[in-house]
Amino acid sequence: MSTDIPEGKETALKLADSDFATDRREHDVKSAVLDYWNRLKAGELGALPALIGLASLFVLFTFLKPDTFLSTGNIANLSTQALPITILAMGLVFVLLVGEIDLSAGVASGLCAALMAKLLVEGGQPWYVAVISAIAAGIIIGTAIGWLVAILRIPSFVVSLAFFLGLQGITLWLIGEGGTVPVRDEVIVALATRNMPIWLGWTLAVACAVGYTATQLLRWQRQHARHLHSKPIELVLIQCGVVAAVLLGATYVLSLDRAASPLIELAGIPWGVPLVGTLLIVCTFILGRTSFGRHIYAVGGNAEAARRAGINVVRIRISVFMIGSGLAAISGILAASRLNSVAVSAGAGNTLLYAVGAAVIGGTSLFGGRGKARDAVFGGLVIATIENGLGLLGTKAYLSFLITGVVLLLAASMDALARRRRSNVGR
């Protein structure tokens, strides 16, 4: 065999020996900050826009409504206002991650809530039967959408638009024109309108802070011990400190007495908050730590590559719609709990746009492949703050629509610009 390799072989092999040694350098704070700055410049904004947005909204509304906006009562109200939006958005994060959209998630939440209310009021069922049925209904809706999208390959935009209309029809048929179904079940109502005992709130908050710090430190320790890629310990500690401070700070504010009259006491974290917290932990775990989650990102990033890697793309596509609509059902239950009733219009109107806006503001890309469960929380808080602040200001409905529309558009254009930047820098 004639070869012209040997010459090159020597150098190439020499390179091989010393190669990845460079990466074993210790990542110090300076290089980590530099990395972060480079990522920002490259259009990977992460949660930054949501956090800046939230901070500026707080400043703005505090300035416009100094007495009411930051009152403990309003903060508690804001937190329950954010619950349904956040859960709906969390479900949409899954769908958006594979590059699809579910326009029917809002009305699916309404239909599932209506089903639950009917079972409670007319069926006389206990709350858990009603809740499980509602979630099951959500999952069935998601399966149907997912099947049409994944197997028949009808664009999800069209399928979910059809469901957007069809599901409203079913809700209308279930509840009757112009009607509402009252929700008086103790447990359901408690979700968004009752609070945990103060001691339980503190216990949970401290447990979460400690648990978070412990997992972060353990992971750092494991990576560091084996010379793997790890963040500098200083940053890990700062991150844990910030999370703990936010958790404990929020618990403190919500534990203050916020009753209007001195005769009664009203304090504590609303029950829905730990529910969202649990969902956040579960979804973060699924997306970040399981191969199912990894495959969701892969399908969103390059479906053909995922298929060639042996991933069952059809199964992934169907399951994200199931998760999306299942979470929509839970969101509908919380909305029903907050309003003590389910109306024909539940989940219609701007519900879905709020949730999509929340996911996108939080940092989830409309183009698929990028996003995290926490985006729903950050974005949900931003949207709820806008809704809440505009409510306090007594803004006319038409203005609210306009403002929310503009915010959604802003978030989407930021997403698109960041994507363009990424592809410019990328190659």
Added chain:
Amino acid sequence: MSVTPALDLRGIEKSFGSVTVLHDVAFSAYPGEVTALVGDNGAGKTTLVKCIGGIHAFDAGEYRFEGRPVRIGSPREATRLGIEIVHQDLALCENLDIVQNLFLGRERRRGLTLDETAMEEMARSTLSGLAVRTMGSVRQRIATLSGGQRQTVAIARAVLWDSKVVILDEPAAALGIAQTQQVLEVVRRLADKGLAVVLISHNMNDVFAVSDRIAAMYLGRMVAQVRTSDVTHRQVVELITSGASGELGLRR
């Protein structure tokens, strides 16, 4: 001289709609040897490879793996047999990092959770065997890599596993001189380890440098499968451009 070919395809037909892309194609690859698959643009090399890898289903033909007739209905089944492919279009997920791409579809797990530590360590040792000076961290996203670096990741993904057949579809197209030599070196080493290696390349120097056999395609037909030592540069070029060279190739 009865070594069982690792891959043995006969009479493979494949059409997309009304366009027939592969006509009665035969192809074999032997363990311990590098088989170069050559042919002009559009000759059907990539299509043949995709049929081998279960990405396309072929319409007719016989597929034997290590002498056994097999039916491969999906990429996963090809992988299970021990067939790894470096695709011409690389098939990487740009939103995932290098380690995540290397293990895509066959992640290491500990219980329910991914075993990131083990995956990162394996990724490092594989990549360091492939000499990529400028790659930096194995936790970089693919989107931030250059074309050649991406190609290296795609190659690393194919050699990471304990496989029997490795097919590389123009693996060096975007690589620099040193990296190309490195890839050819890897190709040789894989064959010396006893794997059947298929290398698609337009570069005749590379083909003659590493291959033991050459399979030439012309307009969707396999026109010759010969030992590299039995042919000259010129003959192979003629096979590629006109489908025949003297005794070899298509009958006129």
